[in-house]
């Protein structure tokens with residue numbers, strides 16, 4: 001499988017790219033005393049409106065739970081570990097950086113993610129979609145922006161700001177929105193490629209064990225076939 005010309009590094013978002021956050025949000029809903037349905041419905045509405053999803057607690061009128069839910073092996077998308085291994089095998093600089101609380105770096109490395117750097121908004125003191133976070137990514141990767149591909153699930157938080165930082169982008173929107181996959185970024189020039197052949201997630205995906213050596217590698221396929229932009 002070929003790598004897009006000029007790409008020397010690939011950096012992955014965490015939530016809904018490598019990690020299925022359904023279980024974590026369910027735990028947080030229970031801690032806050034609201035139903036998972038109410039929490040996730042409002043989260044989706046905020047994201048769809050390009051608003052900060054962290055406003056969800058304020059809008060629900062509840063306190064944000066003090067501690068984030070820990071990421072467990074069962075939360076990993078089945079292709080996540082394989083994808084990073086494939087990227088490392090291909091000789092790419094591999095990084096992980098997303099809007100995550102402190103401690104996620106240790107958790108992800110403990111779950112087997114082999115990356116040159118694993119960082120978070122908490123560690124860097126900057127969050128997506130700010131240019132500061134993408135500048136940190138470029139510095140950590142020690143590559144020119146145009147040599148980095150950023151892979152994320154959100155147009156507003158991942159694709160557009162990474163593109164504005166000069167990176168190549170790969171949008172993996174079908175993890176969470178299989179029925180509503182955009183083919184172009186609304187309001188932006190960046191093509192938004194998605195692995196349209198990936199079937200919709202099964203309802204029990206979050207509770208299915210991770211399969212090592214799986215032949216289903218849509219995330220890696222997305223990275224390796226992304227067009228030049």
Ligand SMILES: [Mg+2]
Pocket residue numbers: 013014015016017098152153154
């Ligand atoms: Mg995400």
